[in-house]
Amino acid sequence: MAEPIELESARLHLRRWRDEDLPALAALSADPEVMRHFPAPLGQDESAALLGRIRAHFDEHGFGLWALERRDSGELIGFTGLLKVSFEVHFAPAVEIGWRLARMHWGQGLASEAARAALACGFGRLGLEEIVSFTTTGNQPSRRVMEAIGMRRDPAGDFEHPLISAGHPLRPHVLYRLRRDEWEAAHG
Ligand SMILES: CC(C)(COP(=O)(O)OP(=O)(O)OC[C@H]1O[C@@H](n2cnc3c(N)ncnc32)[C@H](O)[C@@H]1OP(=O)(O)O)[C@@H](O)C(=O)NCCC(=O)NCCS
Known part of the structure; x- marks a missing residue:
């Protein structure tokens, strides 16, 4: 079992999850606007299952989708982090970066700030070659x-998400990539 890594940024703690985070995770994941680009908002049980999967990923790998806690208010505002791609797709095996924030915390640069901290961990401490x-x-x-964090679209990488049913409007996906050497060149 890996010890979960925790990170800091100017305005955020990227920390491990606690049992008491479930209501906040469930609330933002039940918001239809937050989940507009997913097949459906999550019910309470689905959010509990998601939290279980996130914590299991940390236990196995030491990294994952970190809980984002605002340093000014202590609020749990969502997640950002690194995740092993768990389905069969042309670019796997791979580690992806992803995010989901409660609506009231959009538009403040918090997702990008957290993502930069996650990239630094991925390319630094974790030694990944690509995210x-x-x-x-x-x-x-x-x-x-x-784009804000320096990833570049790979137009040849477009794919149909295998876990979304054929013909569903959300099925076509775009792929972005960032290699460690590109990230290092941009960060001295
Ligand atoms: C995707 C998502 C995390 C983006 O959140 P966000 O707050 O727009 O992203 P950022 O943290 O990069 O913030 C950028 C915005 O903050 C503004 N901003 C304000 N202060 C800023 C600062 N100090 N630094 C950077 N940007 C700042 C930017 O101008 C930009 O505003 P704009 O979108 O009006 O142009 C959010 O829309 C979300 O949670 N969506 C639902 C879940 C989802 O779809 N997840 C992705 C699935 S693949």
Whole structure:
């Protein structure tokens, strides 16, 4: 069992999850606007299962989707982090970076700030060679985060998400990539 890594950024603690985080995770994951680019918002049981999977990933790998806690208020505002791609797809095996924040915390640069801390951990401490990110084609806010943190779209990497049913409008996905040498070149 790996000891979970925790990170800090200017405005956030990227910390391990606690049992008492479930209501906040469930609330933001039940918000239809937050989940607009997913097949459906999550019910309470689905969020509990998600929290279990997130914690199991930390136990196995030491990293994962960190709980984001605002340093100014102590609030749990969502998650950002690194995750082993768990389904069969042309770019796997790979580690992806992803994020989900409660709506009232959008528009403040917090997702990008957390993502930069996660990238630094991935390329630094974890020694990863590449980190990918992907989202449904129309998810512009998420694509903006990918671009803000220096990821580049791989147009040849577009794919149909295998866990979303054929013909579903959210099935076509775009792929972004960032290699360690590119990240190092941008960060001295
Ligand atoms: C994707 C998501 C995390 C992006 O959140 P976000 O707050 O827009 O992203 P950032 O943290 O990069 O913030 C950027 C915005 O903050 C603004 N901003 C304000 N202060 C800032 C600062 N100090 N630094 C950087 N940006 C700042 C930027 O101008 C930008 O605003 P804009 O979107 O109006 O152009 C959010 O939309 C979300 O949780 N969506 C639902 C879940 C989801 O789809 N996840 C991705 C699945 S693949």
